[in-house]
Amino acid sequence: MDGGLEKSRRITLNDIARACGVSRATVSLVLRRSPLVHADTRRRVEAEMLRQGYVYNRAAANLRQRVSTTVALVINDLSNPFFAEFAAGVDEALGVKGYVTLLGSSNESPARQRQVLGSLIEHHPAGIILSPAENSDVADVELAIGRHAPLLVFNRKLTGTPAPGFEYDFLGLDNRAGARAATKRLLELGHRRIAFYGGHADSSSCRERRLGYQDALGEAGIPIDPRSMIETAPTRLEANAHADALFAIDAAPTAAVCYNDAVALGLMLGLTRLGRHPGVDFAVTGFDDIPEAALGVPPLTTLSADPRARGRQAAELLLQRAAAPSLLRRSVVVPVLLTERESTPHALRA
Amino acid sequence: MDGGLEKSRRITLNDIARACGVSRATVSLVLRRSPLVHADTRRRVEAEMLRQGYVYNRAAANLRQRVSTTVALVINDLSNPFFAEFAAGVDEALGVKGYVTLLGSSNESPARQRQVLGSLIEHHPAGIILSPAENSDVADVELAIGRHAPLLVFNRKLTGTPAPGFEYDFLGLDNRAGARAATKRLLELGHRRIAFYGGHADSSSCRERRLGYQDALGEAGIPIDPRSMIETAPTRLEANAHADALFAIDAAPTAAVCYNDAVALGLMLGLTRLGRHPGVDFAVTGFDDIPEAALGVPPLTTLSADPRARGRQAAELLLQRAAAPSLLRRSVVVPVLLTERESTPHALRA
DNA sequence: CTGAAAGCGCTTACAG
DNA sequence: CTGAAAGCGCTTACAG
The missing domain is CATH 3.40.50.2300 (Response regulator)
Structure with missing residues (x-):
């Protein structure tokens, strides 16, 4: 008894194909909702997938297709509600577009940030959103992520001068x-x-x-x-x-x-x-x-x-960039709005 | 000019092997620090990887090895500092063990939670940590994730009775x-x-x-x-x-x-x-x-x-479970400590 | 409308 | 110590 975990064998396309007496290709077409498949075949295949508890392996599909459906999000300080809200906004907008967020937190440590970026980049994300730790050097960041994925920096500029050809988008507040x-x-x-x-x-x-x-x-x-x-x-x-x-x-x-x-x-x-x-x-x-x-x-x-809106905006900017890597890099500076409350009384007579 | 993004061709083990005049297997052994490889060969290969800016493709490796180095973390409310700290703790402990966090936020919506779980499970995480949305039904969760990955539920119990054989660990406060x-x-x-x-x-x-x-x-x-x-x-x-x-x-x-x-x-x-x-x-x-x-x-x-410590604890419990799926499920209830501050004066005479 | 074959980037026995 | 071959789970031309 393994407590309900079927660690041993995973159900694959092959299993479904065999059970239905069709080829893997056909099952794949069903998954991708291709109109080529006969309605009866489709129904049989779908029923079988449900019956066997099939789970699509997106990593395998991405490998074959040479695409990525993940985005890396590295946050300097999740315990600050401003950044937590930003992260929630990013995740929300990415989810809508079918992407999954790879999270990393640097706790304001440039060393930890390097490490986290290095680890995330091995998952070949479609892009990286970085809310940098204080005093993050651009050369450090480049060393960690290379030039394989588009980078969007949020909130703080990176220090130092980027090497020629290393470019990134920026989203910040005015x-x-x-x-x-x-x-x-x-x-x-x-x-x-x-x-x-x-x-x-x-x-x-x-x-x-x-x-x-x-x-x-x-x-x-x-x-x-x-x-x-x-x-x-x-x-x-x-x-x-x-x-x-x-x-x-x-x-x-x-x-x-x-x-x-x-x-x-x-x-x-x-x-x-x-x-x-x-x-x-x-x-x-x-x-x-x-x-x-x-x-x-x-x-x-x-x-x-509005950090949550900024998160959504960051996600959208990044996905646009991923779709058009050759366009000029952008620096988007968002206006902020003065909201008056009771903490600002008139000046008193001294 | 593509702005520094090499979308077109990714450097693979093959490129390195060819450039060094060795086989892919040898390069793979270098990556995995095998002592079988001659020191000279190792150095040549490492230099070449640096030169070409090679990035390891962990997804491909995981596919071949049939392992996973990701863990899914689904949070009900990131804008609550309690859960944001928890998430930071999870990510921290997972990072130390070489795992990457797949983030999902449900914003307290069971529907969104289902959707997020369904999307994350396709990445075949080694396990799932779920801080459930209010009124999450256990049957809903099972439907979304099946029985492929161990589940750790944090903070709130799931409602309803689990189907026979569907089990999960629980970490909560007393x-x-x-x-x-x-x-x-x-x-x-x-x-x-x-x-x-x-x-x-x-x-x-x-x-x-x-x-x-x-x-x-x-x-x-x-x-x-x-x-x-x-x-x-x-x-x-x-x-x-x-x-x-x-x-x-x-x-x-x-x-x-x-x-x-x-x-x-x-x-x-x-x-x-x-x-x-x-x-x-x-x-x-x-x-x-x-x-x-x-x-x-x-x-x-x-x-x-101490939500951050709870996050670290959740990560550790989950990884233990992933290593030993057949052990009895656990329900860990953490004591909480009364911290007295000034908001609790003596009762006044009415 | 469906199938056989090749290949994504890696690892793993198995030879040598 | 190194290489040739098979295979992880998928998709994609290409036939038929």
């Missing part, structure tokens, strides 16, 4: 415009001392968001104090821990544009700990609009990127 | 003991009117948690008022919306054991909206210990299940 919009709104609300809080300054998204922040301040004629840009790891925990850095500045800020929602939520806790009242005497904005943003205390003003 | 521990603790803190809040009463995990809650009340000699068990969808939003149901009861409760953290966080918001102060004049407990639990306002007393 970080600069988003941060600029948030900062402008704070200015409209009367804030004049506004900090940029959190994120690693050397990550491409943080750099871009800082630029947007500076754009808005510049346009308002407010000089930029480099000390008002505070670096933290982009996590709730770190953002919480470093909140006091905001008040080490001579004239303390009344508002902070945060690198992302995780940082903003962490900062709000830190502010509360320090006796401040975010949403009352201090304004905070985030980035991403993760589900918790709307439900925080106070609800967080943030920039919506 | 829901009953967990809810009992939380309720007991509230009793120790002096609470006497305690509600059970949230969740769908017909889900196995909710049923079990309600039983644990009733166990504790029963042991304390407190009669159970069925109206003190309030049903909501297990989401933050719904939990928030129905908070007032707690105060429709004659003698309003001073504490609520919540179905899970999402519900508890939602309820705390709802309480605040109603002018209550969770953590001060009302006690709330959760279940899961998602990252937000510790960072909520107030931080949430909850039951820790």
Whole structure:
């Protein structure tokens, strides 16, 4: 008794063909819904497949056809809801098109990312969607995946210069415009001392968001104090821990544009700990609009990127590329929308 | 110019063999690190593989060897951090053992789950890890996957009775003991009117948690008022919306054991909206210990299940099963730990 | 409308 | 230590 697992013998096309007294080719045609097969034969074959519990072996078919029905998806941080939603969107859109997602998670480690890519590429996916670990070098990625499958990079640029001929598509958020919009709104609300809080300054998204922040301040004629840009790891925990850095500045800020929602939520806790009242005497904005943003205390003003939709978009871009490898590579930058909630009060009289 | 994608011709073992003047078999032995191959030959072959950018085709190898190096992972709700962490843990442990994760997400839809399972099974995974959508029927699952791959079900039982011979392993949390521990603790803190809040009463995990809650009340000699068990969808939003149901009861409760953290966080918001102060004049407990639990306002007393560790555990259980299909099926129930935080104050004098 | 044969990229006995 | 041959489960011309 093997507990219901028929490890020993798998049912193949041959078994069905033999049982029906037809050739393998005929069974194959039935599977592929070819109109060439006589209706009676088709019915007999289909009944037999059901009876024997036949399961199509797509790997074998793909090998013969020299095609692939898988796409590799490598995610830097599944525990961040932004990326988890993105992954769900990718999987959803791929499923609709008959593709299966090969998942890999790098946990923000470039070494693990290399390893994961190397392992996934051996399954010869039709393409790769990579949400890169921080500081992923383009040469590293090329070494891991070669040039066999089209690559779509999400969210963060790869560092370094690609070797000639190594190309990839990019899907990202309009970080600069988003941060600029948030900062402008704070200015409209009367804030004049506004900090940029959190994120690693050397990550491409943080750099871009800082630029947007500076754009808005510049346009308002407010000089930029480099000390008002505070670096933290982009996590709730770190953002919480470093909140006091905001008040080490001579004239303390009344508002902070945060690198992302995780940082903003962490900062709000830190502010509360320090006796401040975010949403009352201090304004905070985030980035991403993760589900918790709307439900925080106070609800967080943030920039919506709809990660699930971005996932679907990434899947579609990649499949388009796989179908037309010679077309020019694209860099798609998605606008983000300012969603105002209670975390951004008017500036108070000092 | 094809943009660096060599869609046309893939490098195979044959190309390497020809270039080195050896047979395919020899190259294959080099790949598999056989000591039979002369060191010089090995070096020549390895150099040639690097030069031509050879990528091993694991699907072809698996086909020939009649083995599988993939595992299917089907998740009901990736946007819930509990399941996202679980998925990350599964992927991590599988990666270590050289397996690749085939991802599928059902978004809590049994229909989509059927479809996803049907598609994944065609890739002949070595096994399937299923975190089922609510109300997944065991017969449905069997229909989709047959009996070809071992199945590990996580977190929720399947509904219905399995057909004779259809068996699966189960990994779940000790829901009953967990809810009992939380309720007991509230009793120790002096609470006497305690509600059970949230969740769908017909889900196995909710049923079990309600039983644990009733166990504790029963042991304390407190009669159970069925109206003190309030049903909501297990989401933050719904939990928030129905908070007032707690105060429709004659003698309003001073504490609520919540179905899970999402519900508890939602309820705390709802309480605040109603002018209550969770953590001060009302006690709330959760279940899961998602990252937000510790960072909520107030931080949430909850039951820790360490979903990432559960993911690793699920992967290991499944691979054990795949190696020993005939062993008796197992049902592993993991204890959960009460983690006390500020959301559970002593009962106040009414 | 159906069948015999070749082949996808690999591995595995079996010779030598 | 290396090669020729067969075969994993499928599909695809090509006959008939």
